[in-house]
Amino acid sequence: MGNCGTREESTAVVAHSQAQQQHMFPLHGKNTPSDRKCNRSISDLSDPSTPRIIEDSRNISLYTNLIAFTLFELETITKSFRSDYVLGEGGFGTVYKGYIDENVRVGLKSLPVAVKVLNKDGHQGHREWLTEVNFLGQLRHPNLVKLIGYCCEDDHRLLVYEFMFRGSLENHLFRKTAAPLSWATRMMIALGAAKGLAFLHNAERPVIYRDFKTSNILLDSDYTAKLSDFGLAKVGPQGDETHVSTRVMGTYGYAAPEYVMTGHLTARSDVYSFGVVLLELLTGRKAVDKTRPSKEQSLVDWVRPKLSDKRKLLQIIDPRLESQYSIRAAQKACSLAYYCLSQNPKARPLMSDVVETLEPLQGSGPSERFPPPSAAHRRLPGSNAGCRPTPGVKYPPGAAAAVPPRRVR
Ligand SMILES: Nc1ncnc2c1ncn2[C@@H]1O[C@H](COP(=O)(O)OP(=O)(O)OP(=O)(O)O)[C@@H](O)[C@H]1O
Numbered sequence: 001m002g003n004c005g006t007r008e009e010s011t012a013v014v015a016h017s018q019a020q021q022q023h024m025f026p027l028h029g030k031n032t033p034s035d036r037k038c039n040r041s042i043s044d045l046s047d048p049s050t051p052r053i054i055e056d057s058r059n060i061s062l063y064t065n066l067i068a069f070t071l072f073e074l075e076t077i078t079k080s081f082r083s084d085y086v087l088g089e090g091g092f093g094t095v096y097k098g099y100i101d102e103n104v105r106v107g108l109k110s111l112p113v114a115v116k117v118l119n120k121d122g123h124q125g126h127r128e129w130l131t132e133v134n135f136l137g138q139l140r141h142p143n144l145v146k147l148i149g150y151c152c153e154d155d156h157r158l159l160v161y162e163f164m165f166r167g168s169l170e171n172h173l174f175r176k177t178a179a180p181l182s183w184a185t186r187m188m189i190a191l192g193a194a195k196g197l198a199f200l201h202n203a204e205r206p207v208i209y210r211d212f213k214t215s216n217i218l219l220d221s222d223y224t225a226k227l228s229d230f231g232l233a234k235v236g237p238q239g240d241e242t243h244v245s246t247r248v249m250g251t252y253g254y255a256a257p258e259y260v261m262t263g264h265l266t267a268r269s270d271v272y273s274f275g276v277v278l279l280e281l282l283t284g285r286k287a288v289d290k291t292r293p294s295k296e297q298s299l300v301d302w303v304r305p306k307l308s309d310k311r312k313l314l315q316i317i318d319p320r321l322e323s324q325y326s327i328r329a330a331q332k333a334c335s336l337a338y339y340c341l342s343q344n345p346k347a348r349p350l351m352s353d354v355v356e357t358l359e360p361l362q363g364s365g366p367s368e369r370f371p372p373p374s375a376a377h378r379r380l381p382g383s384n385a386g387c388r389p390t391p392g393v394k395y396p397p398g399a400a401a402a403v404p405p406r407r408v409r
């Protein structure tokens with residue numbers, strides 16, 4: 001972390017990405033001045049703006065809302081990290097289910113938890129662990145997963161989160177055995193995740209999440225969406241800065257093209273990733289799917305021309321949704337995705353605008369029934385009608401002109 005990929009390295013990543021599935025892609029290089037600036041030291045703690053960044057794990061105890069667990073306590077609640085307690089596995093390590101209560105430590109509230117254990121042989125390490133503790137130790141919002149505590153003993157690094165009953169959005173959308181999510185649930189998840197990102201972007205010191213994807217959106221028992229995994233999060237540009245220069249990190253298929261090419265990170269990079277996830281919700285297809293015909297492997301490349309054509313637009317909607325949505329709601333959601341995916345970052349909406357656009361789509365049932373594709377063709381003439389600016393969204397001046405509906409590649 002904290003290294004800046006050169007333009008050549010970034011280009012190499014793009015080329016390499018064509019041969020890869022969705023994985024985090026770190027590049028190697030040296031720390032940039034901006035990177036160092038963003039990792040604020042303990043001496044900055046007098047600054048009242050958030051989030052404060054602590055570089056030394058001994059000072060984490062300053063986050064009084066976090067519990068410092070011992071390794072023994074976490075071994076106890078996961079039955080020594082037994083395989084039947086495994087919830088999943090990611091780049092950081094394995095995630096186990098556990099339960100904390102008075103038996104673990106006097107005074108602990110009874111709570112199911114998820115315990116994430118750093119894989120010492122993996123690509124992530126103390127830095128990602130500390131970034132997660134730094135951000136989630138301070139940021140609290142109904143659409144961010146709650147960090148309950150941590151463990152830092154010898155070279156062991158663990159994180160303890162609130163247990164998210166329904167696991168990841170990725171599993172619900174793409175696991176063959178999972179029942180398809182309804183239109184209403186998908187719109188609710190999109191709104192919840194958008195609110196989480198908007199909260200980060202609107203913080204006193206804005207935070208760029210940098211790894212927005214379906215596997216990092218966790219679902220509570222009532223399908224409330226919460227963002228997890230802040231290991232790649234960055235404090236956004238400050239003062240006169242227009243961007244943060246950083247080593248390119250993220251996940252193929254989700255990272256904004258200008259960020260991959262230049263390493264220049266802005267909140268608009270998250271908006272692009274949001275557009276990709278919205279497309280996944282709308283189509284039921286993965287951002288990158290190597291099992292599909294070559295033209296359809298990149299969801300954005302396959303869908304973008306269709307988003308600018310009202311007649312084709314309805315063909316991309318997940319067929320499993322059948323007639324659960326209105327044409328108008330589908331058009332609005334597709335139009336929103338189109339603008340989030342603008343090549344020009346300035347043409348993308350703010351996350352607060354995205355929230356405003358999604359709000360009226362809640363409960364957007366089939367009052368206006370989805371006609372079969374042939375009928376849709378007859379009733380909706382006009383090739384460019386699909387991506388008019390969505391009412392309610394405050395697009396930057398010239399946004400529509402900057403990305404005309406036909407100039408989509
Ligand atoms: N708080 C939680 N509650 C319930 N399940 C969780 C929780 N956190 C993680 N999981 C489960 O563990 C799995 C792995 O999560 P993790 O964040 O480590 O990896 P990932 O998101 O799949 O990949 P990446 O390393 O790219 O982020 C998730 O998909 C989810 O099923």
Ligand SMILES: [Mg+2]
Pocket residue numbers: 090215216228229
């Ligand atoms: Mg994750």
